[in-house]
Amino acid sequence: MKFSLVMATLGRSVEIERLFNSLVNQTYKNFEVIVVDQNEDDRVVKLVDEFRDRLEFVYLRSEKGLSRARNVGLKHIHGELVAFPDDDCWYKPDVLGYVAGRFAAEPSLRGLTGCSVDEGGSPSQGRWATRPLRVDRYRVWTCATSYTIFLHREAVDLAGPFDESLGVGSGSRWGAGEEVNYLLKVIRGGVPVEYDPALRLYHPEPLRQMDDKAYARTRLYNRGFGRVLRLNDFAVYFVFYLVARPLAGAALASLRLDFGRARYYWIAATQRYLGWQDSVNARGETA
Template identity: 75%
Template sequence: MKFSLVMATLGRSTEVERLFNTLAEQTYKDFELIVIDQNEDDRVRRLVDSFSDRMEIVYLRSEKGLSRARNVGLQHIRGELVCFPDDDCWYRPDTLQYVAGRFATEPALFGLTGCSVAESGVPSQGRWATEELVVDRYNVWTCATSYTIFLRAEAVRQAGPFDERLGVGSGSRWGAGEEVNYLLGVLKAGMRVCYDPALRIFHPEPLLVMDEKAFSRARLYNRGFGRVLGLNAYPASFVLYLIARSAAGCALSLAKLNFKRARYYWIAASQRFLGWKD
């Protein structure tokens, strides 16, 4: 089975080179890397040229917007398995081998997701389920983020394009959630997706520093989170539960006099609500 790795990139080069190095070191070699470059300069093109003798790379350009870039990339996939690495994530040498093995032995499996960890091995990018699960519309929030999702090409065809109103660079208020919205499309088509916590993809933890950048990111991401809840008609009880979790985090942080983290949680709670009502 051939992999098509669809990677959009903007504003990074050192991180892209790290990912390229880990791809070149994969024990499973049957893959194409589809790079969708949104930079105005040639920083990524130079990296593509320097790695083109070590792996198959398709180089494309697109307008800004993560979902737009992925939709451009999806028009060029030739693999039976598709994934969406971030330009600042990276893989263990056996990642593709492990994923290919799962799909090869489980023909009824149309999607496999894993968890995100920092370089130290601790969880990054949120809370993660700790046991294997069949993914559904309620547990998906602790079972998947874009770069931990692997799909059969048939599932990609069923899901259709990414919603370009969602995600980083969309130009809307909804700066995240596009990958969960996409995966929900796979689930709606009746396709089996499983979560495997042993499938671990490296990605930095973005919330090590609580600054204005983190707060701005929280507004965009949680508004997008809420928008996906609304688009997919989640019941009010579930939405309010998710909002209440963030509100409780705010209260607990205030009790500990951690005012920056309290502010972060308040932004999360309020923006989830606003996104849901958009």
């Protein structure tokens, strides 16, 4: 089975070189890297040229917006298995071999997800389930982020395109959630998607420091989180559970006098609620 790895990129180069080196070192070699470049300069072109003798590339350009870029990339996939590596993640040498082995051993499997860890092996990018399980609409929130998702081509065809009003660079207020929304479309199709915590992908933890950049990211990401809850008609009780969790975190952080983290949790809670309440046009321009 061949992998198509769809990587959208904007503003990075050192991180892409790390990812490319990790792909060169994969024990499983049957894959292509579909690079969707959103830069106005040639930083990515230079890296693609540098690695072209060691990796199979499809090089594309697109307008800004993560979901837009992935949709451009999906039009050019040739593999039976599809993944969406971030331009700042990287793979252990056995990742693609492990995933290919799971799909080969389970012919009915149409999706496999793993968890995210930082360079030290600690969980990154949120909370993660600790045991293997079947991914459903309620479990998906602790079982997947974009670069930990591997889908069979049939699941990709079932899901269709990414929602371009969601995600980084969309131009809307919903700065995340596009990959969970996409995976929810796969799950609604009734095909089996499994979560395997032994499948671990590397990604830096972006919230080590509570500063203005972290707070801005938290606003966009959680507004998108709430929007996905609305788009997929989640029950009110579940929405309020997901809002109550960070509210409780804000209260506990305040009691510990950790006001930076308390502010982070407060932003997360309020933006989730606002995203769920948004009744807007497709660009997210009104509340």
